[in-house]
Amino acid sequence: MKYLLVILFFIPSLLIAQSRVMGKVIETAADGSVLPLMGANVIWEGSTVGTFSDENGDFILPYNTTYKTIIISYVGFTSKKIKIKDPSVFLKITLTRSDILEDVTVKARKKTTSVSYIASQNISTISSEELLKAACCNLSESFETNPSIDVNFSDAISATKQIKMLGLTSPYILITTENIPSVRGAAQAYGLSFVPGSWVESIQVTKGAGSVVNGFESITGQINAELVKPLTNPKLFVNLYGSLNGRLEMNTHINTRLSPHWNTGLYIHGNSRNETFDKNKDSFLDMPMAKQINLMNKWQYTNLQKGLIGFLNFRFLKDQKQTGQVEYNPSVHKFGSDIWGSEVDTKRFDFSGKFGYVNPEIPYQSLGIQLAYSLHEQQAYFGNRIYDINHKSVYSNLVYNSIISDTRHKIKTGLSLTHDSYREEVDVDNFNRNENSIGGFFEYSYDNLDNFNLTAGLRLDHHNLLGNFLTPRLHLRYAPWGKSALRFSIGRGKRAANIFAENQRLFASNRAINIQNNNGLIYDLDPEIAWNYGISLLQGFNLFERKADILIDFYRTDFKNQVVVDYETPTEINFYNLRGDSYANSLQLEFNYNPLYNLNFKTAFKHYDVKTRYNSGELQKPLTPRERFFANLSYELITTKNPGSWKFDATYNWIGRQRFPSTAQNPQAFQLAANSPPFSTLNAQITKVFSSQFEVYFGGENMTNYSQKNPILGAENPFGSNFDTTFVYGPIFGSMYYAGLRFRLN
Amino acid sequence: MRLLKLTALFILISSIGYTQNNNSKTIFEVDGVCRMCKKRIEKASLKTKGVKSAIWNLETHQLQVIFDEQKVDIETIKSNVSAAGHDTNTARASNEAYGKLFKCCKYRDLKVTEEHKL
Numbered sequence: 001m002k003y004l005l006v007i008l009f010f011i012p013s014l015l016i017a018q019s020r021v022m023g024k025v026i027e028t029a030a031d032g033s034v035l036p037l038m039g040a041n042v043i044w045e046g047s048t049v050g051t052f053s054d055e056n057g058d059f060i061l062p063y064n065t066t067y068k069t070i071i072i073s074y075v076g077f078t079s080k081k082i083k084i085k086d087p088s089v090f091l092k093i094t095l096t097r098s099d100i101l102e103d104v105t106v107k108a109r110k111k112t113t114s115v116s117y118i119a120s121q122n123i124s125t126i127s128s129e130e131l132l133k134a135a136c137c138n139l140s141e142s143f144e145t146n147p148s149i150d151v152n153f154s155d156a157i158s159a160t161k162q163i164k165m166l167g168l169t170s171p172y173i174l175i176t177t178e179n180i181p182s183v184r185g186a187a188q189a190y191g192l193s194f195v196p197g198s199w200v201e202s203i204q205v206t207k208g209a210g211s212v213v214n215g216f217e218s219i220t221g222q223i224n225a226e227l228v229k230p231l232t233n234p235k236l237f238v239n240l241y242g243s244l245n246g247r248l249e250m251n252t253h254i255n256t257r258l259s260p261h262w263n264t265g266l267y268i269h270g271n272s273r274n275e276t277f278d279k280n281k282d283s284f285l286d287m288p289m290a291k292q293i294n295l296m297n298k299w300q301y302t303n304l305q306k307g308l309i310g311f312l313n314f315r316f317l318k319d320q321k322q323t324g325q326v327e328y329n330p331s332v333h334k335f336g337s338d339i340w341g342s343e344v345d346t347k348r349f350d351f352s353g354k355f356g357y358v359n360p361e362i363p364y365q366s367l368g369i370q371l372a373y374s375l376h377e378q379q380a381y382f383g384n385r386i387y388d389i390n391h392k393s394v395y396s397n398l399v400y401n402s403i404i405s406d407t408r409h410k411i412k413t414g415l416s417l418t419h420d421s422y423r424e425e426v427d428v429d430n431f432n433r434n435e436n437s438i439g440g441f442f443e444y445s446y447d448n449l450d451n452f453n454l455t456a457g458l459r460l461d462h463h464n465l466l467g468n469f470l471t472p473r474l475h476l477r478y479a480p481w482g483k484s485a486l487r488f489s490i491g492r493g494k495r496a497a498n499i500f501a502e503n504q505r506l507f508a509s510n511r512a513i514n515i516q517n518n519n520g521l522i523y524d525l526d527p528e529i530a531w532n533y534g535i536s537l538l539q540g541f542n543l544f545e546r547k548a549d550i551l552i553d554f555y556r557t558d559f560k561n562q563v564v565v566d567y568e569t570p571t572e573i574n575f576y577n578l579r580g581d582s583y584a585n586s587l588q589l590e591f592n593y594n595p596l597y598n599l600n601f602k603t604a605f606k607h608y609d610v611k612t613r614y615n616s617g618e619l620q621k622p623l624t625p626r627e628r629f630f631a632n633l634s635y636e637l638i639t640t641k642n643p644g645s646w647k648f649d650a651t652y653n654w655i656g657r658q659r660f661p662s663t664a665q666n667p668q669a670f671q672l673a674a675n676s677p678p679f680s681t682l683n684a685q686i687t688k689v690f691s692s693q694f695e696v697y698f699g700g701e702n703m704t705n706y707s708q709k710n711p712i713l714g715a716e717n718p719f720g721s722n723f724d725t726t727f728v729y730g731p732i733f734g735s736m737y738y739a740g741l742r743f744r745l746n
Numbered sequence: 747m748r749l750l751k752l753t754a755l756f757i758l759i760s761s762i763g764y765t766q767n768n769n770s771k772t773i774f775e776v777d778g779v780c781r782m783c784k785k786r787i788e789k790a791s792l793k794t795k796g797v798k799s800a801i802w803n804l805e806t807h808q809l810q811v812i813f814d815e816q817k818v819d820i821e822t823i824k825s826n827v828s829a830a831g832h833d834t835n836t837a838r839a840s841n842e843a844y845g846k847l848f849k850c851c852k853y854r855d856l857k858v859t860e861e862h863k864l
Contacts, residue, residue, distance in 0.1 A: 027805055035805055036862070037805055055780060055781075056862070361771070362812060363799070364798070364799055403798060403799070405798065406792045407792060407800075408792055449785060449789050450785075450789075
């Protein structure tokens with residue numbers, strides 16, 4: 001019987017022997033007996049194609065002729081490399097125990113996008129592999145294949161992409177790079193486009209209140225971008241990209257090992273667009289002419305024997321954008337009244353350092369410190385309106401990890417210290433402000449090692465403008481039955497709204513700015529306070545013997561106080577504190593399925609109800625779709641005849657109707673419909689992998705060629721009172737095609 | 747402000763120093779066959795008062811325990827692990843405790859261990 005099973009097992013493998021390599025990982029114990037090794041990591045050298053051995057030590061790896069060498073590693077064992085000459089040979093790999101346990105690093109095979117079953121928070125991770133599916137070009141464009149984040153254009157002239165989570169814009173999301181708050185303050189409008197896509201190693205999207213460790217500002221959730229590390233990034237990486245709409249991008253990474261403990265990396269990014277496009281013939285550029293130089297130098301220190309790790313990062317950025325009417329020439333027309341134009345120049349310097357100590361004797365104790373400094377200088381004008389901002393920021397956070405009685409009860413505690421100084425010039429007014437805060441936090445996690453865990457955190461902050469306040473956050477996870485996770489979260493957030501930096505698009509309109517005085521401390525306004533509640537259910541199951549999962553989540557954000565941004569009067573923009581209700585309800589249904597080994601299907605439906613009490617009554621938040629449908633299909637073709645592989649990826653989005661801010665008070669000619677029409681877009685990309693070193697890709701965005709007609713109101717008279725570029729609900733430029741290449745040398 | 751930070755740092759560092767004194771380490775063999783066994787063994791150890799951390803290695807059958815010597819001794823940990831149904835190098839699980847294990851975890855059964863091996 002057993003032999004029959006073995007034979008049956010081998011028949012299919014013989015038929016497809018060329019596309020797979022099979023084997024077994026074993027260990028010879030001291031007494032000479034042979035034991036299978038479960039969970040050994042088996043990976044093709046120079047690729048991300050890998051697997052784990054199962055409980056019998058068996059593994060199956062996809063094969064094509066570009067793959068030459070298998071690396072087998074396991075904690076506590078010396079890794080092995082095996083050259084594959086004949087893929088049909090069943091491999092028997094014996095690993096031997098290594099003497100020094102501390103020297104071994106743990107590597108796990110990455111699923112391209114994964115939602116955790118175990119963490120108490122609703123976290124989905126986007127891996128670097130997933131990020132390559134939408135190849136262009138920076139952090140603001142990295143969410144195309146993730147349904148939890150909505151991406152839209154903020155206005156008709158800057159081509160800036162704005163992200164939303166749970167129906168609320170990015171200021172309500174805590175955006176961090178390597179867990180240090182980064183896209184905030186002056187960087188709020190364009191900051192996401194200042195992180196090149198090739199620098200991003202992975203992204204963690206946490207829905208709901210988030211952890212108290214990273215501060216009190218997050219309201220709807222947290223997005224953390226983990227950047228590439230000198231130790232693990234290829235020695236040399238080059239990426240070139242060009243698109244038919246004139247965008248050129250270049251990325252070069254150079255990583256060097258200086259000593260057994262020190263690694264350094266230099267990351268150079270440049271992009272430019274010199275061509276002018278006005279497809280919709282409204283005399284305005286459809287997207288700005290732009291130039292960016294972005295440099296990062298990273299130093300990594302690792303000493304696992306002593307339990308010490310450290311990172312030092314230095315970054316410098318120079319970004320220039322010119323937009324407006326096609327004929328606009330700054331040296332001739334600047335601040336005139338004939339031709340409308342705009343320039344935004346940004347210089348930014350960043351330093352950040354992270355140092356950590358893990359007691360090698362007691363692995364559950366560690367101490368870490370994060371330090372960051374940034375200087376952000378923006379000089380900008382939009383027609384005759386000026387908006388300059390200078391923002392200096394200092395951030396420090398000390399975190400101590402330990403346990404109470406045993407490892408089921410973990411604690412994190414520490415102190416944070418922040419300083420922000422803002423100098424703003426808005427038209428003819430100056431706004432200067434300093435913010436200082438000191439806070440302590442304590443976070444307790446409990447795990448019953450089975451089906452329940454929780455994270456409860458509390459922080460107390462003293463802030464010169466926000467006062468003294470508590471920030472409680474709670475996350476629970478319970479698995480009522482197999483392959484499931486039921487989650488609940490609640491938390492409070494508080495923040496100072498940077499009304500101009502966050503709503504920078506208002507300057508590309510002739511709306512008059514009114515701040516309805518409330519005698520508050522931040523632009524005469526009071527800080528924003530909100531509670532966020534969430535519940536979600538993740539259920540995995542098998543459909544036709546292939547893996548599938550369903551995710552349902554519902555979140556509600558309830559504002560106790562808000563700085564209402566009121567576009568409802570067409571010639572004005574009004575800022576005032578909330579009087580009445582403001583909330584955002586978000587429902588998401590997600591279904592993921594792997595119908596075939598290399599075929600992956602994701603689909604999601606979202607419903608939003610985002611309402612705020614404006615001076616003119618309770619209204620749906622403008623330019624926020626109430627419904628969205630998302631579908632993504634990705635397929636990898638590994639052929640035996642041709643070397644390398646092909647990767648196909650397609651994303652479809654349907655965006656429902658969006659309410660336009662009221663234009664009822666405008667003359668007839670400048671009135672818009674109550675709602676935008678629904679529309680859909682299709683993006684697709686094909687990647688040809690020639691080898692682990694070289695690949696090319698080409699793709700299209702918005703291939704259904706949808707574009708918003710007349711995105712600029714009053715374009716014929718940009719100096720008139722009805723000129724407004726903020727009524728943007730969809731793509732301005734039609735379909736766009738691009739191509740690029742990647743080269744890696746390990 | 748700086749003073750406050752230094753004070754906090756001092757407290758944290760001294761607390762690390764303090765807790766270190768109560769951390770004893772031991773490694774002993776526990777019999778088991780699968781990941782379910784691993785969970786059970788670690789849980790039984792951790793639920794013993796005074797045990798701070800317990801990691802069992804499926805391949806080597808070695809259980810690494812960090813514990814507070816003043817609160818618990820090695821024999822108590824071993825007897826709790828054996829009470830959960832797993833033999834240790836000195837304490838043997840009672841037939842009753844062993845009988846409660848899932849079928850796939852019956853490590854004394856040669857058939858089960860063979861199935862987990864090759």
